Amino acid sequence: MMQPLEQYFKENNGRLINKWQNYFDVYERYFAPYRNKEVVILEIGVFHGGSLQMWKSYFGERAKIYGIDINPRCKELEEANIHIFIGSQSDPIFLQEVKNQIPDIDILIDDGGHTMRQQIVSFEMLFDKVKDNGIYLCEDTMTSYWMEYGGGFKRRGTFIEYAKGFIDSIHAWQSTQKEFKPDSLTTSVASVAFYHGIVVLEKKKIDPPFTLQTGNLSFAPDPPLSKSFWHKMRYTALLLLNKVLRGMRLPGFIWR
Structure with missing residues (x-):
């Protein structure tokens, strides 16, 4: 129609x-x-x-x-x-x-x-x-x-x-x-x-967004990441690398 x-x-x-x-x-x-x-x-x-x-x-x-x-x-x-x-x-x-x-x-x-x-x-x-x-x-x-x-x-x-x-x-x-x-x-x-x-x-008037969560876990959560010195160094290096790449407007890098 x-x-x-x-x-x-x-x-x-x-x-x-x-x-x-x-x-x-x-x-x-x-x-x-x-x-x-x-x-x-x-x-x-x-x-x-x-x-x-x-x-x-x-x-x-x-x-x-x-x-x-x-x-x-x-x-x-x-x-x-x-x-x-x-x-x-x-x-x-x-x-x-x-x-x-x-x-x-x-x-x-x-x-x-x-x-x-x-x-x-x-x-x-x-x-x-x-x-x-x-x-x-x-x-x-x-x-x-x-x-x-x-x-x-x-x-x-x-x-x-x-x-x-x-x-x-x-x-x-x-x-x-x-x-x-x-x-x-x-x-x-x-x-x-x-x-x-x-x-x-x-x-429309928009307020800052926030997340909500309901329901129950379906399986046990993953164990927390290691807080070892090397883990912290790796995480810091990842942030610094991505900050440089971001400033150059280049794709980000993620360790798998």
């Missing part, structure tokens, strides 16, 4: 919408819980206004829909429950003005210009405007591999390389390195998901 958003898209005779086919499953996975609720949606990249109308239809009459586009003609596409700001998504001053004028956001969709600077600046300026339990979705991230957008495989400065840092941030509680400690993303991102052309962050 076709999902509601894909059905709307395929039956659309209104304003133009341009989406990759695989996006609709991702949308449904993250957006369905917000339907028919009082939600605030911000989409960067208005284009011809069709996707704003699609969100309005999908989320229902209680949704407040906001759009951002650099093309001043997009202001003509405003209608009931749809408000559009004109400006550049790579301009921090403009984005701050938008933040000051709208409520906190439940779902943010970056479908704007897709250049590396645009995607990174938008995230750095707007992620903190997303509510706890909200969604930040950046799409068309395949431009991180397209030369005309400043992309390239493992090229420094692309949004994908930038987003790989999100994975580090959500694991930072476990770091033992002084230069790598929990940051604002560590305490506010519940999950990061990568799809073809899309990166999704689920926002």
Whole structure:
């Protein structure tokens, strides 16, 4: 059975919408819980206004829909429950003005210009405007591999390389390195998901993790390791070796 958003898209005779086919499953996975609720949606990249109308239809009459586009003609596409700001998504001053004028956001969709600077600046300026339990979705991230957008495989400065840092941030509680400690993303991102052309962050207040244990032993535990001088020397040497290898970003070494 076709999902509601894909059905709307395929039956659309209104304003133009341009989406990759695989996006609709991702949308449904993250957006369905917000339907028919009082939600605030911000989409960067208005284009011809069709996707704003699609969100309005999908989320229902209680949704407040906001759009951002650099093309001043997009202001003509405003209608009931749809408000559009004109400006550049790579301009921090403009984005701050938008933040000051709208409520906190439940779902943010970056479908704007897709250049590396645009995607990174938008995230750095707007992620903190997303509510706890909200969604930040950046799409068309395949431009991180397209030369005309400043992309390239493992090229420094692309949004994908930038987003790989999100994975580090959500694991930072476990770091033992002084230069790598929990940051604002560590305490506010519940999950990061990568799809073809899309990166999704689920926002949630995160406390330091801890382990739990229940149940009974199935067999006797192994005897404790020897505390002999040579064992301690071997263990110390292993730590020192791995510290050097870590500093050089080389694979670790484990004695078997």
